[in-house]
Amino acid sequence: MLGRGIIKGLWETGRNFCGSYYDPARLTTVQYPEAKLAPWENARTVPFLVYDGKDAIAGLRCTACTICEQECPAHCIEIVKDTAKRADYLGKMQLQPKVFDIDAMVCMSCGICAEVCPFDSIKMDQVFDLAGGSRSMMLTLKELAKSNEYFRLIHPTEAAVVDAARAEEQRKAQAKKAAASPALPNAPATSPVSAAPARAATPAVA
Amino acid sequence: MNALDQIFVAAGRWMTGLAPAPLQPLVAMALAIAGLMAVFGTCFAVTTIFERKILGRMQNRLGPNRVGPFGLLQPMADGVKMLTKEDIVPFSADRVVHFLAPLALTVPVWLAFAVLPFGRNMSAIDLNAGILFFFAIGSASELAVFMAGWSSQNKYALLGAMRAIAQMISYEVPLVLATIPVLMAAGSLSLTDIVLAQSGTVMGVVPRWNVLTPWGLAGFALFMIAAAAESNRCPFDLPEGESELIAGFLTEYSGFKYALFFLGEYLGLFAVTALAVTLFLGGWQAPLPALEWFPSWGWFAVKFSALIFLFIWVRATLPRLRLDQLLSFAWKFLVPLALVNLFVAVGWWQSSAWHFPAALELRWLLGAGLLAVPYVWLGQALKSGKPVQHHYSYAE
Amino acid sequence: MNPLLTHYLVVSALLFSIGFAGAVARRSAIIVLIGIELMLNAANLNFIAFWRYGAHSEALTGVLFVLFSIAIAAAEAAVGLALVIAIYRQRKTTQVDGLDRLKG
Amino acid sequence: MLNEIAFYLIAAVTLGFAVAAMALRQLIHCALCAAAAFAGLAMLYLQLDADFVGFAQLLVYVGAIAILIVFAVLLTRNDEILPGSRRSSPSWLMGIAAALLVLSGIALPILNSPSLRHAPTATAAAPVKLIGVELMTHYVLPLEMVGILLTAALLGAVVIAMREEPETKTQSRPPAARRVETSEVVSQP
Secondary structure, eight states, rough: OHHHHHHHHHHHHHHHHHHHOOOGGGGGOOOTTTOOOOOOOOHHHHHHHHOOOTTTTTTBBOOOOHHHHHHHHTTEEEEEEEEEEEETSSSOOEEEEEEEETTTTTOOOOOOOHOOOOTEEEEEOOOOOOOSSOOOOOEOOOHHEEEEHHHHHOOOOHHHHHHHHHHHHHHHHHHHHHHHOSEEEEEEEOOOOOTTTOOOOOOOTT | HHHHHTHHHHHHHHHHHSGGGHHHHHHHHHHHHHHHHHHHHHHHHHHHHHHHHHHHHHOOOOOOOOOSGTTTHHHHHHHHHHHHHHOOOOTSSOHHHHHHHHHHHHHHHHHHHHGGGOTTTTSOOTTTTTHHHHHHHHHHHHHHHHHHHTTTTHHHHHHHHHHHHHHHHHHHHHHHHHHHHHHHTTTOOOOOHHHHHSSSTTTTTTEOOOOHHHHHHHHHHHHHHHHHHHHHHHTTTTTHHHHHHTTTTTTTTOOOHHHHHHHHHHHHHHHHHHHHHHHHOOOOOOOSEEETSSHHHHHHHHHHHHHHHHHHHHHHOOOOHHHHHHHHHIIIIIHHHHHHHHHHHHHHHGGOOOOOOTHHHHHHHHHHHHHHHHHHHHHHHHHHHOOOOOOOOOOO | OOOHHHHHHHHHHHHHHHHHHHHHHBBBBBHHHHHHHHHHHHHHHHHHHHHHHOOGGGOHHHHHHHHHHHHHHHHHHHHHHHHHHHHHHHHSBBBGGOOOOOOO | HHHHHHHHHHHHHHHHHHHHHHOSSSHHHHHHHHHHHHHHHHHHHHHTTTTTHHHHHIIIIIIIIHHHHHHHHTTTGHHHHHHHHBOTHHHHHHHHHHHHHHHHHHHHHHHHHHHHHOOOOOOOOHHHHHHHHHHHHHHHHHHHHHHHHHHHHHHHHHHHHSSSSHHHHHHSOOGGGGOOOOOOSSOOO
């Protein structure tokens, strides 16, 4: 009969109306600035640079290889190599960036830089309230460098894989080193990642 | 009780008395106008916020809650936004008509409030052709809609205006036909008389409201459906169907003029709702004599709010109709049913002389049956209708 | 002081002449129809004015005549405009001086 | 005094709109001005204490006839774009002269007859109830005739304005391509 659907619909909306008052679980709204939904683990916005240890500049994984700069389809990364070198977590001497800028206005969050990085240095961030007062959103090294703990926090699965791989490489390198010159004292910091995450990856050059 | 009931009347009289004698009629008029504008202006603001909150709740959302406590100051924020926006007039628009259209819509709607009795002795003017005045004034809004749509020089605006006019003209017929039994029952076109004709109770418990008779109930339903269509409410809001027509005849309006249209639409809804209360729900009358301690304008407000809530509820529930569905619903369903209702109403009065036991029940049964059969039948016909053959005569 | 009967009659005469001038001088059939409506309205105004100022206002003759006249005007407008539209479809014009052939 | 001011105001506005309705170039403007003139006349009726007629005038002229005119203008709108088309007929001067002649023929006798210069009689009123009674007693035959006339006009207007059958055939989509649409008004049963 005509109108049965209307009655059913009215019943449904009426139930929602009353229900939303006594059952807060019905309300789907998250009131944004006060409450935030945790982002999905694979969510990505702009890139950032991972560093190990306490000091952002000293612990930077980046070796200024400029692969990301070349691969970036939007050309939003600019790297200037430093002349000085420093040892990385394996004890190898590597270059380091003097300038590392990402124009977040130009970045399109494709994640290619993170894909191609051979040093697991550049990763995708999850900050999303990036609105600012100016048209320029040039992120410099200071803003880009974020600790490994932060990386673990936002991408736990990926971070665990990366950390395990790095610990394994470090172990191998040390074994090699030990085999080559057993007289020398061990380099510090070889504890596995999972055991003590906060103090795990102390820089090799410390 | 009486003092509270007549407080507005007394206040008006007192304030009129303060003016010098020759100016008193003018002052009384101005007071009535100011009172109506203040009350329904506020009502407009309050309705917009509560509508959004209720719609939100019905969709399991919170609704606006940012401005002020519980978001209650939202209308003020909206108003400030509306009034400070740039007033854009399209380059090729007909400037004069474009400017006049919102006024032509809003002014008649305000006028329509003049004849409505909002409480005991509380109507601005008591015309003896009050309801005719109401419908005559209401018909002016069609022209305003056309002016808006045509002067914008925008095809969406024009299409929206054409749809709006087709809809308003079609639904005016069932609206008026649903009203006629009430006028016959009261024997008057004056809204005050119509309210008074619904006073008293049947057997001491059931108020003698029109809605509590078979023809009144059917008439009320027809009236509310037609009223929703007249005031472009969901599910009949396709003149401004944003998914197909951007915003219909409102497309080229912004800022203050848009606000005026918005105001006009809500005021039209209020006016027709107030008319529904007056015609079918006993106006300002309390349901039972025992409840008359509550002031009459309070009863009116209660009924009025309930009907506005009903409109919002329906809006939250039903999807928009297609244009051909809309028109066939008016002409093939509402109009025949309203005509049947007229006959049922006449039969109801003719049978009022019956005095055998269970006469009232029999009358009810007969009336309801006489309405239910065409309802079911027309409903079936409407659903199983032939597929509509679209041909667009003037779109070559 | 109320306006005199003369005032209303003069207004009515002016309205009639305006409608007449439009109906005679304009080429568009729709304007001609509007002009005829104005002339009808002028006559209605006369009826009401004479009813109001006449000696037997309780008879309501003027009022009822105007009501019938309004109803007939509505019918006239509906049929007239339908004719205009039909003619437009045939001849692609609504200019009255273009409609000088009987053959369709 | 107030009455007189109101009368002059309404009369001036009504006549102004009437002139505009006859003289403007855009047909839509003419139609809208005509609607305004009709509304002004309704006000004159109200001033003459004929409430019912005034409201009926508003309802029929502004609500129906003006809309009808506007629709007719829109349905024939290619017409006015013709280049070089004149809005007045070739003999418009003669027309105006004839109108002036008519005006003088009506207005001069009115102005010259002293018997018309009188104020209204005591309050006259046309209560709705009385109009209804009159319509149902003395004027029942005209009322029925008007009903028949309106029905006939309705049917006639539909028939005249209806498009001829062959044309619709050629313009509608072929039946095979037509989707089967149910004209269901409300939601599922």
